Amino acid sequence: MAAIEAQTLDMSAILMQAYSLGDLIKDSAETADYLYWKKRKEEDPQVQELLKLFQKKKDLFEECQRFGHFHPDYHSALEQARSIQEQLDSLETVRRFKEAEQRLDELLFSVSETIARSVSDTIKVPSNDPLASGGGCSSGSCSSGGSCSGNCG
Numbered sequence: 450m451a452a453i454e455a456q457t458l459d460m461s462a463i464l465m466q467a468y469s470l471g472d473l474i475k476d477s478a479e480t481a482d483y484l485y486w487k488k489r490k491e492e493d494p495q496v497q498e499l500l501k502l503f504q505k506k507k508d509l510f511e512e513c514q515r516f517g518h519f520h521p522d523y524h525s526a527l528e529q530a531r532s533i534q535e536q537l538d539s540l541e542t543v544r545r546f547k548e549a550e551q552r553l554d555e556l557l558f559s560v561s562e563t564i565a566r567s568v569s570d571t572i573k574v575p576s577n578d579p580l581a582s583g584g585g586c587s588s589g590s591c592s593s594g595g596s597c598s599g600n601c602g
Contacts (some may be wrong), residue, residue: 474556483553486546493542498535506530 474480489553510526517523537543554577565572 455542456483470560474560477556479549479553481558483546483549486542486549488547490542496537496540496542499540503530503537505534506533 504528508528509522510530513523513526538547543560558574558576562574563585565574
């Protein structure tokens with residue numbers, strides 16, 4: 450019975466530390482910056498108007514995409530959606546929001562990686578980086594049978 454009690458105590462201690470770590474992340478400059486720019490983006494009328502327009506163009510493209518490249522409006526619909534996306538990306542509030550989001554993502558990845566590496570070098574670490582999931586040490590591909598460059602060293 451004592452072993453189960455010790456495991457429960459260890460798990461509760463781990464959870465308490467995890468909650469403390471979560472509070473530190475919530476109180477970080479990266480989170481504050483992210484939340485600030487998220488609010489600014491949501492309150493920006495130009496962003497909201499372009500988002501509505503983008504959704505319409507995206508819906509049109511998805512309708513065309515059902516038939517593929519042979520749909521007569523496929524390329525036009527794709528270009529229209531890309532054009533609106535470029536307009537959105539050129540706005541300061543959207544650009545700054547994406548930058549803040551990237552910094553927060555990097556912080557979360559760094560924390561996840563630190564925790565995982567403290568347990569084992571072969572544990573997979575989740576990442577939003579599409580290049581990291583294609584192989585490489587941070588994706589844990591050497592231990593998981595995936596493609597590996599052999600440089601995990």
